Every structure is written in structure tokens, then in C-alpha cells.
Amino acid sequence: MKKSSLLISLLLILSLSISGCGGDDSSKIKIGVIAELTGDIPAVGTSCKNAAEMAVQEVNDAGGIQLGEKKYQVKLIIEDNAGKAEQSASSAQKLITQQKVTAIVGPNASRYALPAAEIAETSKTVLITPWSTAPKATLDSKTNVSKKYVFRACFIDPFQGGVLAKFTLDNLKLKKAAVLYDVASEYNKGIAEIFKDVYEKNGGKVVAFETYTTNDKDFSSQLTKIKKAAPDVIFLPNYYSEVPLQIQQSKRLGITVPFIGSDSWGSEELVKLCGKDCNDYYFSTHYAADSASDTTKKFIANYKAKYGTTPDDVAALTYDSFGLLWQALKTAGKNDRQAVRDALAKIPQYEGVTGNMQFKEGSGDPVKSAVILKIKDGKFTWFANAKP
Amino acid sequence: MAYIFQQALNALQLGSIYALIALGYTMVYGILTMINFAHGDLFMVGAFFCFLLAVYFHLSFVPTLLLSMLGVACLGVIIERLAYKPLRNAPRVSAIITALGVGLFLENFTLALSPYPKHIPQLLENTTWAIGALSISSLQILIIVLSLVLMLILDFVVQRTKAGMAMRAISWDKTIVPLMGVPVNKIISLTFAIGTGLGGAAGVMYGLAYPVIDPYMGIMVGWKAFICAVVGGIGNIRGAMIGGFILGGVEILVAAFLPSTYRDVVAFTLLLILLIVRPYGILGKPQPQKV
Incomplete structure (x- = not known):
């Protein structure tokens, strides 16, 4: 008797909460x-x-998004993927089936965006990744044609790797490069291989091509090997938490050549972790906060006022992802996953805070330019533009 | 030639840190026949203590090292009292699962405080000497020498002092020794304090050598140190030291002469073969003399 009444009350509470x-x-x-x-x-x-x-918040403060006759408020549901591929997939699953979201923004790093993108594609829900530059994120894993529901707000690695290789050869005039990259991470591996390919095709020589795996802290063996190969420049297409260790250990081993990096360097945390050791090195990224257009300046000022820091590339690209999404929702005119997808696929170009993006028919990858930044006294400063 | 010397130095540095951590595993196993899987995370806590003391209290190297060791040792003793002691007579699996739980708690507790990787400031002036093509940094020398000194002190304590004798006695027989008037609980606490304190020291040195620390840093290093302890013969102190240097050496040398992608594959295959040939580890015996 007691047990069954307990069960019923439990069920009641459950149904109430649902x-x-x-x-x-x-x-x-x-x-x-x-x-x-x-x-x-x-x-x-x-x-x-x-x-x-x-x-x-900006959209909600303006009264929401106009769909048909009614204005809708937007509800944001944020999931933490804890820096794990499997949790990215389960977060995507949860958002799609339980929370029934209209669209997903994120994850950012390619190694997490890939599994989430697979789920989004099979569940026919739009996913925009702001920062994943690995080509595979928007390509079908079996047929290698474009995914239908996955888009991104950034350029892709074949472009970025090429820009960096040409920059090293033409602007820095360094003909012998060494590469150290994380072989267990999609992004690092992809861009390292493209860099090598373009660099060697254009007359450079990669004298050392060394690897490690995620979470390694000791690179002394690989760096000693690189030192022996005597390169003019070292390319580190790795995340901001590992680059400082690699540069500091190189200096301790007596390596004095310059380093270059990719958009994974572009967090202010890099300078915090690096101290003075990263000064005067170059990396490619999506936008430069110090040479911005008017819309971008407004975004930077608002962000600074709200959070007290200069927005990095991830923040700017996330903002653009939402911009794309608002435009798609307005064009679609209804809160429906398929309609949003169709509208998003038809956007020919978009003027975002990270510059002009053009979408090719049937592809989720925008065509846009990159910038090269130089780290000067602990600040990221604009150095050069690279057009697509 | 300079290349080989340089790699040997790299191996010594990595190996001495592995050895210091492996000592904690082996000491606790020796006295309780229990694998303290939270040890890698205690090592991480040591690095975070170092960060807190250096950044917020502006202490110099020596007090930072001593206070971090003390802090981690106290934490180790508290963990033993609260989490492991009630399970001393429970099945061994329960104790291991508890240890894994404690490890997860430490990781997530640190994570909850702040998920950002932290940068440990330079506590010591670092100079790099170039001898021909060989470059030696003062930090490298410090880590190697300090680890060796700590290991020598430990060896002396265990082999030559009364407390050390009591440790060895308890690991020999847990039922008879208390009857001889040996305070078992005190000695177990002392063992935990020394083992985790060494882990804390390793955390500080690791933090100096690789100054970006995060709450997950203890997992992989902890596993590797555990392997070192097993390779050396778990329960045997000198074995743990040898195991540490072997793993450090193999890891560095594989990456030095083969494509670095093969490092872990080759390193762990070699260790597996070693364990097939000598299942009790290098210095372990079927009935080893334990600490």
C-alpha cells in the first residue's frame, strides 16, 4: 500500500515537472x-x-524575430561538451531530441565539431560551427559531397594552410621549415599536411615533420630532432594551451628561429600563458580587432562593455553564425528546421563582423579572406591581408 | 654525438619526474597492497599548490616546494583516513574504486574552481649553457639533482630508520606486526604522507619544467608512473626509480630515432615484452621485500 502510493506521488511529481x-x-x-x-x-x-x-540578448531586446505576423523571443540552451568528442555528439543528440531546438551553433574545435555535425546531419537539423576549419566538418563522411544541414562561418584549412605557406615564402622569405603538430587532432593534422604540400610546391623545403599526441607536455625529443634539422622557421598549428610550452621548450633547447601559427593561436590566453616568449611571431586568423570596419567596431565596443575583454576570433565568428541564423529565420518566415535549412542554403552572401562571406551553391563553406596578425608586446596587431 | 647527449638529458629529466610519482604508487601498494589511483591527481594538486603559492603569496622556490609537499602530504593523509581506512578490510576492488572516485573528485573540484589552464611563473632564474651543439638548462639540472636527492633521502629513511623498519615490517605481515607494538595506523599515515608528498614535489617540478598546468594533467602522467612502478616491480622502491628512468628513456629515444607517432606504441610494446619476460617487474620477486 505504502509503496504504491509513493510510486503514484512520484509519477505525479514527474508529470507535473514535465x-x-x-x-x-x-x-x-x-x-x-x-x-x-x-x-x-x-x-x-x-x-x-x-x-x-x-x-x-540583442535580438530579444529588440522584441524578438519577426516570423509571419508574430514576433518570437529566442531561448538559448547552452551545453558544455567538456572538450570531449563523445560528449559533443551526445550534447547534439540531447539538444535535437529532448530540447527540440530549431538549430545548433557550435562546437568550435574541429575534433568536436565533426561528431556533432554527423548527428545534426542524420537528424536533419541545421548546425553552424563558428570556428571549425577542417574541410571534413561540412562533408559527408561516406560520399565526400557537402552535408545538407551543416554550415560554418569561417574559411577552411586548405585556404589557411596555403596562405601561411605563401606568407612564409614570399613575405618572410624563409625557405626551410619544420612542423610540429598534434597527430591525434583533426585540425592540427589537416593544416600541417596542407602547409607542407603548398610550401614544397612553391619552392620551400620541410626539413622536419614531427608529431605528438593531445595532452603531451614534453616535446623535448621532437624539438631536439628539429634543432638538428636546422630549419629557418617552425610552424606550430596547435591550440593556444600547448603552443607556449612548445615555444618555451624550444628556447630552452637553444632554438632561436621564428615561429608561425594558425588561427588556433588567436586567444588572449596565449599571451597570458606565454609571457614575453611569443612576441614577434605571426599567425593567420579570421579578423583583426585593430583594423575593423564600422559594424565590427560596434560589435567590439558592445562586447568589451559587456565582458571587459576584446572579442577574439571565436567570439566574432559565433556572432556571425547567429547573424546568419537570424537572416535564415527571417527569410524562412517560420520556426521550422527544414525551412531554416533551405533559407540558409540560399543566402548568397553575408556581411558579418569578420568580413564578407560568400556561399557557393550547395556548399556550407563561405569564401572569405584571412588576416595575418603579429604578436607585438603581448598584443595581436594587424600585419597583412590574404584574399581568397 | 651531441644529439645523443641532448636526448639523454631530456630522458633523465622526464624519467626523474616519472620516478618520483611512481614512488608514491609503490609505497602505498607495498604497505596496503592497494593501488592508489588518486595519486596522479594528487600530483596535479601539487602543481596547483605551487601555482597558488607562487602567484598569490609571491613565495620563492624553496618555500613553494616545501609548502606544496606539505600541503599534498596532509591531503594524502586526510584522504587515507576518510576514504581508505574504512575499507581496509573490504575487498580490494572496493578500495580501488574508491581511489578512482577520489581521483575524479580532485579533478572536478579543481575544474569547478577554474577550468582555464594556468601559467606557473618562472620561480628561478633559468640560464641555458651551450656546450658545442649541446644546450643544458639550469632547470634541467635542478630537476634531475633534486629528484635524485629526494630518492636518496627516501631510500635512507626506509632502509636505515626505525620508522622505515616499521614500514617494511607492516608490508611483510599485517597481523603479527601490531602485536609487537608497532603503531600500524601511524605508520600507514606516515607512508601516505611521504608517498603523496613526493608526488607533490613532482607536481612542483613538472610545473616548473612545463609551466602550463590544467586539472587533467595528472591522468596520463599518473598512468605512466603507475606503469613505471609495475615495470620496476610494484612494492619495491628502488624498482620504481629504475622503472621511471626506463620509461622516460624509452619514450625519448623512440621519438628521437623513429617517427614520433610511434612513440607510445613502441614504448608500451617494449614494456609489455619486459613484463612477459619478468612478470614481477625488474626488481620484484615472487615474494618481494616490500616497503
Whole structure:
């Protein structure tokens, strides 16, 4: 008797809480965000979350998004993927099936974006990754044609790797390069291989091509090997939490040549962790905060006022991802996954805070330019532009 | 030639840190026949203590090292009292699962405080000497010498002092020794304090050598140190030291002469073969003399 009454009351509470959740959500558009809030690159996740909250707040403060006759408020649901591939996939699953979001923004790093993108594609839900530059993120894993539901706001690695290789050869005039990269991470591996390919095709020589695996802290063996090969420049396409260790250990081993990096360097955390050791090196990224257009300046000022830091590339790209999403929602005119996807695929170009993006028919990858930044006294300063 | 010397130095540096951590595993196993899987995370806590003391209290190297060791040792004793002591007569699996739980707790507790990787400031002036093509940094020398000194002190304590004798006695027989008037609980606490304190020292030195620390740094290093302890013969102190230097050496040398992608594959295959040939580890015996 006692047991059954307990069970019934439990069930009642459960049903109450379920119907409680249902509430007035029909008048809201739900957007999911998957970000790397904990794990090995928390600065990336935090920037993404900040920019997402800012983008949503701006829309809600303006009364919401006009769909048909009614204005809808936007509800943001943020999931932490803890810097794990499997948790990225389960977060995507949860957002799609339980929270029933209209679209997902994130994850950012390619190794987390890939599994989440697979889920989004099979569940026919739009996923925009702000920062994943690995080509595979928007390509079908079996047929290698473009995925239908996955888009991104950034350029892709074949472009970035080529820009860096040409920059090293033409601007820095350094003909012998060494590469040290994380072989267990999609992004690092992809860009390292493209860099090598383009660099050697254009007359350079890669004298050492060394690897390590994620979470390694000791690179002394690989760096000693690189030192022996005597390169003119070392390319480190690795995340901001590992680059400082690699540069400091190189200096301790008596390596004095310059270093170059890719967009994974572009977090202010890099300078914090590096101290003076990273000064005067170059890296490619998505936008330069110090040479911005008017829309970008407004975004930077708002972000600074809200969070007290200059937005990094992840923040800017997340903001652009939301911009794309708002435009698609408005064109679609209804809160429906398929309609949003169709509208998003038809956007020919978009003027975002990271510059002009052009989308090719049937592809989720925008064509846009890159910038080369130089680290000067601990600050990222604009150095050169690279057009697509 | 300079290349080989340089790699040997790299191996010594890595090996001495592995050895210091491996000592903690082996001491606790010796006295309780229990594998303290939280040890890698205690090592991480040591590095975070170092960060806190250096950044917020502006202490110099020596007090930072001593206070971090003390802090981690206290934490180790508390963990033993709260989490492991009630399970001393429980099945061994329960104790191991508890240890894994404690490790997860330490990781996530640190993570909850702040998920960002931290930068440990330079506590010591670092000079690099270039001898021909060989470059030696003062930090490298410090880590190697300090680890060796700590290991020698430990060896002396265990082999030559009364407390050390009591440790060895308890690991020999847990039922008879208390009858002889040996304070078992005190000695177990002391063992935990020394083992985890050495882990804390390793955390500080690791933090100096690789100054970007994060809450997950203890996992992989902890596993590797555990392997060192097993290779050396778990329960045997000198074995743990040898195991540490072997793993450090193999890791560095594989990456030095083969493509670095093969490092872990070759390193662990070699260790597996070693264990097939000598299942009790290098210095372990079927009935080893334990600490």
C-alpha cells in the first residue's frame, strides 16, 4: 500500500515537472549552443558562450524575430561538451531530441565539431560551427559531397594552410621549415599536411615533420630532432594551451628561429600563458580587432562593455553564425528546421563582423579572406591581408 | 654525438619526474597492497599548490616546494583516513574504486574552481649553457639533482630508520606486526604522507619544467608512473626509480630515432615484452621485500 502510493506521488511529481517545462515555449525559438566550456580549451568555449548570449540578448531586446505576423523571443540552451568528442555528439543528440531546438551553433574545435555535425546531419537539423576549419566538418563522411544541414562561418584549412605557406615564402622569405603538430587532432593534422604540400610546391623545403599526441607536455625529443634539422622557421598549428610550452621548450633547447601559427593561436590566453616568449611571431586568423570596419567596431565596443575583454576570433565568428541564423529565420518566415535549412542554403552572401562571406551553391563553406596578425608586446596587431 | 647527449638529458629529466610519482604508487601498494589511483591527481594538486603559492603569496622556490609537499602530504593523509581506512578490510576492488572516485573528485573540484589552464611563473632564474651543439638548462639540472636527492633521502629513511623498519615490517605481515607494538595506523599515515608528498614535489617540478598546468594533467602522467612502478616491480622502491628512468628513456629515444607517432606504441610494446619476460617487474620477486 505504502509503496504504491509513493510510486503514484512520484509519477505525479514527474508529470507535473514535465508539463511545467512545456510552459510557454511555443512562442519561443530555441537555439542550442555546444561549447568547450571545460576541458583543454575553455577560453574558446567561453568566447563562444559570451558572443552567443550577446547575440540573443540583442535580438530579444529588440522584441524578438519577426516570423509571419508574430514576433518570437529566442531561448538559448547552452551545453558544455567538456572538450570531449563523445560528449559533443551526445550534447547534439540531447539538444535535437529532448530540447527540440530549431538549430545548433557550435562546437568550435574541429575534433568536436565533426561528431556533432554527423548527428545534426542524420537528424536533419541545421548546425553552424563558428570556428571549425577542417574541410571534413561540412562533408559527408561516406560520399565526400557537402552535408545538407551543416554550415560554418569561417574559411577552411586548405585556404589557411596555403596562405601561411605563401606568407612564409614570399613575405618572410624563409625557405626551410619544420612542423610540429598534434597527430591525434583533426585540425592540427589537416593544416600541417596542407602547409607542407603548398610550401614544397612553391619552392620551400620541410626539413622536419614531427608529431605528438593531445595532452603531451614534453616535446623535448621532437624539438631536439628539429634543432638538428636546422630549419629557418617552425610552424606550430596547435591550440593556444600547448603552443607556449612548445615555444618555451624550444628556447630552452637553444632554438632561436621564428615561429608561425594558425588561427588556433588567436586567444588572449596565449599571451597570458606565454609571457614575453611569443612576441614577434605571426599567425593567420579570421579578423583583426585593430583594423575593423564600422559594424565590427560596434560589435567590439558592445562586447568589451559587456565582458571587459576584446572579442577574439571565436567570439566574432559565433556572432556571425547567429547573424546568419537570424537572416535564415527571417527569410524562412517560420520556426521550422527544414525551412531554416533551405533559407540558409540560399543566402548568397553575408556581411558579418569578420568580413564578407560568400556561399557557393550547395556548399556550407563561405569564401572569405584571412588576416595575418603579429604578436607585438603581448598584443595581436594587424600585419597583412590574404584574399581568397 | 651531441644529439645523443641532448636526448639523454631530456630522458633523465622526464624519467626523474616519472620516478618520483611512481614512488608514491609503490609505497602505498607495498604497505596496503592497494593501488592508489588518486595519486596522479594528487600530483596535479601539487602543481596547483605551487601555482597558488607562487602567484598569490609571491613565495620563492624553496618555500613553494616545501609548502606544496606539505600541503599534498596532509591531503594524502586526510584522504587515507576518510576514504581508505574504512575499507581496509573490504575487498580490494572496493578500495580501488574508491581511489578512482577520489581521483575524479580532485579533478572536478579543481575544474569547478577554474577550468582555464594556468601559467606557473618562472620561480628561478633559468640560464641555458651551450656546450658545442649541446644546450643544458639550469632547470634541467635542478630537476634531475633534486629528484635524485629526494630518492636518496627516501631510500635512507626506509632502509636505515626505525620508522622505515616499521614500514617494511607492516608490508611483510599485517597481523603479527601490531602485536609487537608497532603503531600500524601511524605508520600507514606516515607512508601516505611521504608517498603523496613526493608526488607533490613532482607536481612542483613538472610545473616548473612545463609551466602550463590544467586539472587533467595528472591522468596520463599518473598512468605512466603507475606503469613505471609495475615495470620496476610494484612494492619495491628502488624498482620504481629504475622503472621511471626506463620509461622516460624509452619514450625519448623512440621519438628521437623513429617517427614520433610511434612513440607510445613502441614504448608500451617494449614494456609489455619486459613484463612477459619478468612478470614481477625488474626488481620484484615472487615474494618481494616490500616497503
